Amino acid sequence: MQSKKSSSRNKGITLKNITESKGFTAFTSVLLAIFLGLIFGFIVMAFAGPQNVFKGFSYILLGGFGRFGDVLYFATPILMTGLSVGLAFRMGLFNIGASGQYTMGMFFALYVGFMWDLPPEIHWIAAIIAGMVGGMLWGFIPGIFKAFLNVNEVITTIMFNYIGMYLVDMLIQGNLVLYLSSNARTNYLPRTVQLPSLGIMGSNVNVGIIMAVIIGIILFIVLEKTTFGYELKATGFNKHASNYAGMKGKTNIILTMVIAGGLAGLGGAFAILAPSAIAGSSMTYEPINIIAVNGFNGIAVALLGSANPIGIIFSATFISFIQRGGTLANLVGYKPEIIDVVIAVIIYFSAFAMIMNSGIGRFIKKYIIKKPHTNILLEDLEAVEEEIEVQNKEAE
Amino acid sequence: MENYIVEMLNITKEFPGIIANDNITLNLKKGEVHALLGENGAGKSTLVSVLFGLYQAEKGEIKKNGKEVKINNPNDANDLGIGMVHQHFKLVEIFTVLENIILGVEPNTLGFLQKTDARKKVMELSGKYGLKINPDALIEEISIGMQQRAEILKMLYRENEILIFDEPTAVLTPQEIKELLKIMRDLAQEGKSVLFITHKLNEIIEVADRCTVLRKGKYIGTVDIKDTTKEELSRMMVGRDISFNIEKKLTEVKEVVLSVKNVTVPSKLHKNNAVKNISFDVRGGEIVCLAGIDGNGQTEFISALTGLEKVSSGTIILGGKDITKSSIRKRSVSGMSHIPEDRHKHGLILDYSLEENLVLQRYWQPEFQNKGFIRFHAVRNYAECLIKKYDVRSGQGPITMARSMSGGNQQKAIIAREIDKDHEVLVAVQPTRGLDVGAVEYIHKQLISRRDCGKGVLLVSLELDEVMNVSDRILVMYEGEIVGELDPKKTTVQELGLYMSGAKRNTVKEIDNAE
Numbered sequence: 071m072q073s074k075k076s077s078s079r080n081k082g083i084t085l086k087n088i089t090e091s092k093g094f095t096a097f098t099s100v101l102l103a104i105f106l107g108l109i110f111g112f113i114v115m116a117f118a119g120p121q122n123v124f125k126g127f128s129y130i131l132l133g134g135f136g137r138f139g140d141v142l143y144f145a146t147p148i149l150m151t152g153l154s155v156g157l158a159f160r161m162g163l164f165n166i167g168a169s170g171q172y173t174m175g176m177f178f179a180l181y182v183g184f185m186w187d188l189p190p191e192i193h194w195i196a197a198i199i200a201g202m203v204g205g206m207l208w209g210f211i212p213g214i215f216k217a218f219l220n221v222n223e224v225i226t227t228i229m230f231n232y233i234g235m236y237l238v239d240m241l242i243q244g245n246l247v248l249y250l251s252s253n254a255r256t257n258y259l260p261r262t263v264q265l266p267s268l269g270i271m272g273s274n275v276n277v278g279i280i281m282a283v284i285i286g287i288i289l290f291i292v293l294e295k296t297t298f299g300y301e302l303k304a305t306g307f308n309k310h311a312s313n314y315a316g317m318k319g320k321t322n323i324i325l326t327m328v329i330a331g332g333l334a335g336l337g338g339a340f341a342i343l344a345p346s347a348i349a350g351s352s353m354t355y356e357p358i359n360i361i362a363v364n365g366f367n368g369i370a371v372a373l374l375g376s377a378n379p380i381g382i383i384f385s386a387t388f389i390s391f392i393q394r395g396g397t398l399a400n401l402v403g404y405k406p407e408i409i410d411v412v413i414a415v416i417i418y419f420s421a422f423a424m425i426m427n428s429g430i431g432r433f434i435k436k437y438i439i440k441k442p443h444t445n446i447l448l449e450d451l452e453a454v455e456e457e458i459e460v461q462n463k464e465a466e
Numbered sequence: 467m468e469n470y471i472v473e474m475l476n477i478t479k480e481f482p483g484i485i486a487n488d489n490i491t492l493n494l495k496k497g498e499v500h501a502l503l504g505e506n507g508a509g510k511s512t513l514v515s516v517l518f519g520l521y522q523a524e525k526g527e528i529k530k531n532g533k534e535v536k537i538n539n540p541n542d543a544n545d546l547g548i549g550m551v552h553q554h555f556k557l558v559e560i561f562t563v564l565e566n567i568i569l570g571v572e573p574n575t576l577g578f579l580q581k582t583d584a585r586k587k588v589m590e591l592s593g594k595y596g597l598k599i600n601p602d603a604l605i606e607e608i609s610i611g612m613q614q615r616a617e618i619l620k621m622l623y624r625e626n627e628i629l630i631f632d633e634p635t636a637v638l639t640p641q642e643i644k645e646l647l648k649i650m651r652d653l654a655q656e657g658k659s660v661l662f663i664t665h666k667l668n669e670i671i672e673v674a675d676r677c678t679v680l681r682k683g684k685y686i687g688t689v690d691i692k693d694t695t696k697e698e699l700s701r702m703m704v705g706r707d708i709s710f711n712i713e714k715k716l717t718e719v720k721e722v723v724l725s726v727k728n729v730t731v732p733s734k735l736h737k738n739n740a741v742k743n744i745s746f747d748v749r750g751g752e753i754v755c756l757a758g759i760d761g762n763g764q765t766e767f768i769s770a771l772t773g774l775e776k777v778s779s780g781t782i783i784l785g786g787k788d789i790t791k792s793s794i795r796k797r798s799v800s801g802m803s804h805i806p807e808d809r810h811k812h813g814l815i816l817d818y819s820l821e822e823n824l825v826l827q828r829y830w831q832p833e834f835q836n837k838g839f840i841r842f843h844a845v846r847n848y849a850e851c852l853i854k855k856y857d858v859r860s861g862q863g864p865i866t867m868a869r870s871m872s873g874g875n876q877q878k879a880i881i882a883r884e885i886d887k888d889h890e891v892l893v894a895v896q897p898t899r900g901l902d903v904g905a906v907e908y909i910h911k912q913l914i915s916r917r918d919c920g921k922g923v924l925l926v927s928l929e930l931d932e933v934m935n936v937s938d939r940i941l942v943m944y945e946g947e948i949v950g951e952l953d954p955k956k957t958t959v960q961e962l963g964l965y966m967s968g969a970k971r972n973t974v975k976e977i978d979n980a981e
Binding site: 295296297298300303304307308310311312313314315316317318 | 811
């Protein structure tokens with residue numbers, strides 16, 4: 071009995087062991103979630119068109135390898151919106167407004183790109199920063215509402231998705247420099263505003279992905295190593311205790327929403343400023359009253375990445391990978407809509423399984439493996455262990 | 467051979483590494499109050515959890531009315547008429563009292579709630595047993611005392627005949643305890659059987675018919691209360707003699723460190739003020755105790771004093787500085803340490819490790835951060851130092867999750883953090899709530915050591931023993947006012963009780979001066 075206890079103690083005695091085991095569980099649960107998502111996606115695909123299901127599904131699974139540049143290119147915006155949602159989530163805020171912030175980011179970037187006359191070396195940088203500012207503004211307002219009026223951020227950010235989208239559509243349509251009404255889209259951006267390409271043939275992949283990954287790593291460091299991260303996580307875990315400890319809850323809420331908005335805004339800027347592989351063209355924005363789907367994909371990315379910036383880098387890449395592969399399934403007769411459904415099933419089921427995982431895990435531990443798991447019991451165990459220790463000491 | 471309503475025979479319950487219950491037998495008669503006595507970790511909670519179906523024993527059997535029964539989950543227990551008030555209440559915070567009471571047995575017609583009858587029944591029970599509640603108040607807004615009354619009503623509403631109370635008095639005032647004990651007696655007289663888990667000897671002597679004592683998972687014995695004494699019970703429980711007296715040196719009282727003048731605090735529950743124009747001073751080297759029945763404005767006052775809520779008028783002066791409108795951080799820096807009432811809600815971030823919790827008030831100081839980056843090495847060293855100095859025990863030292871620590875050690879961690887930080891005044895709100903004898907002794911020693919260091923201590927307590935033994939001066943709060951200032955050496959528990967219930971009051975000097 072004694073040896074059992076001490077061995078379990080020794081196992082958990084170093085910080086390294088703990089983080090490793092924790093990371094390990096998180097990693098395995100993500101893999102399991104993805105696996106479940108893939109199975110479900112496969113079932114849906116088999117229903118849609120049984121004759122080519124294996125071929126089609128292998129495109130989804132493996133097609134991304136052939137177009138890895140594009141995988142990274144399409145991962146960039148959802149990586150940014152994923153970081154946006156994930157960061158707010160760590161603070162205990164549910165930022166559904168990444169879409170609106172993303173759209174605002176696009177508009178600000180476009181505006182600076184078209185309307186400002188800057189030296190070519192810094193024009194694209196200014197446009198990126200403008201995009202970030204646009205997103206920040208759209209995170210700041212719900213943040214203010216939450217901090218000072220205690221309005222639920224889910225509601226305000228959803229509404230700001232619509233406000234942002236209609237506002238941007240209106241402003242673009244009203245601007246003759248930006249808008250090409252004959253094509254119902256924005257004009258082609260000048261080359262100097264487009265992000266430098268990474269030069270992979272036939273792909274639009276650009277420096278945006280590098281910046282996004284660096285931002286993800288910076289966020290990780292901020293969360294894990296700084297006092298701001300300490301406060302942010304503390305507030306997310308227990309806002310009463312963080313208030314008791316004198317942390318400025320309101321300031322932190324606003325700051326977090328501003329940063330989250332800025333991240334999504336950067337995503338919008340990276341997306342719209344991306345260079346086009348076709349010479350003389352660029353990305354364009356079509357003001358057709360549709361909310362940017364990349365914002366919502368950010369929620370799935372964040373969930374799949376466990377709201378951890380490093381996890382989000384990988385989950386964004388994975389989701390982009392599946393999406394790229396999916397487009398190839400067209401070759402064996404699957405309609406794009408069906409492929410979208412299959413991919414959506416994979417992504418959302420994975421994210422859903424991620425949530426369920428923790429729930430199921432708890433359920434299994436509580437009801438199937440009859441192990442001590444309630445707080446009352448832990449207290450008892452602790453206390454008994456303490457007593458044993460005291461006895462041992464006395465015996466010595 | 468007597469007839470027992472419940473027999474737990476030779477119960478053995480093991481958890482990996484320890485035997486929580488080792489061959490324990492407990493027999494409950496119909497119509498008796500049976501106390502289950504033992505220190506924290508003695509296996510009381512485990513034993514009743516077995517009875518309530520939360521755990522299954524490896525060995526032993528449970529009989530009801532002589533017939534063996536299997537209790538696999540709390541629903542089985544409920545079907546057998548076994549009800550339980552848990553130490554940590556199982557209430558839905560955002561539901562009303564009434565909704566919580568009927569939860570799970572909602573009276574309905576075709577799925578539509580029928581609350582009228584339920585309300586009538588609840589109010590009848592409430593009146594009958596003197597369990598004052600407001601059926602329409604939300605749980606999150608009412609005092610702990612009322613939450614407990616809701617829990618008891620929940621059991622009575624289900625017409626349980628075996629009632630388990632898991633340390634019910636830990637959160638109550640003397641008068642409430644008295645009422646509760648009377649309720650227990652009444653319940654027993656009506657033929658219900660009460661199993662009463664506690665480590666408070668006075669209550670056992672007062673209310674119980676018999677008492678079963680556990681120590682370190684083992685069965686020590688069952689005694690008739692009329693044949694035993696408090697001293698004997700404590701010896702059975704702890705295994706050694708313990709002293710009930712607290713040693714206190716005489717110290718010199720120094721200058722005023724905290725001065726509260728005409729403070730009024732609005733209530734969140736009703737339109738009246740929760741705290742009405744109160745004034746007092748705390749000097750260095752004394753322990754001032756704010757006594758009173760739960761819900762008489764202490765919580766609101768402490769919230770205002772520590773900056774969690776705003777005052778509507780009055781001033782608070784700490785070490786000569788007006789801190790009435792200061793932020794919580796500013797108050798903390800100016801010399802206020804605060805041991806909060808609810809250690810899970812305010813005192814700790816349960817998902818943070820012990821070391822992260824130990825720097826909760828200080829992480830921003832240059833010692834622990836450099837340009838916004840936390841100096842983890844310094845944090846670790848500091849945590850290890852505090853853990854050693856204040857004897858905080860945990861499974862894995864500094865990296866233990868606060869959630870997995872025992873209640874006593876969580877409280878020790880908070881105390882270590884608050885005492886070790888620079889302070890002039892220590893505000894301690896019910897610091898010993900729910901803790902066992904050993905931990906209580908430790909915490910009292912720490913409070914007294916603060917006093918002996920010349921710091922001011924403001925202690926808010928609902929426990930009469932604590933009020934009488936620890937404090938140097940007692941201020942009694944009743945309905946938001948200070949109704950009396952007493953010297954614990956010159957007063958009696960009875961007199962204190964009269965003040966606390968509002969039956970008696972005297973004028974406090976400071977109030978005169980201020981007005």
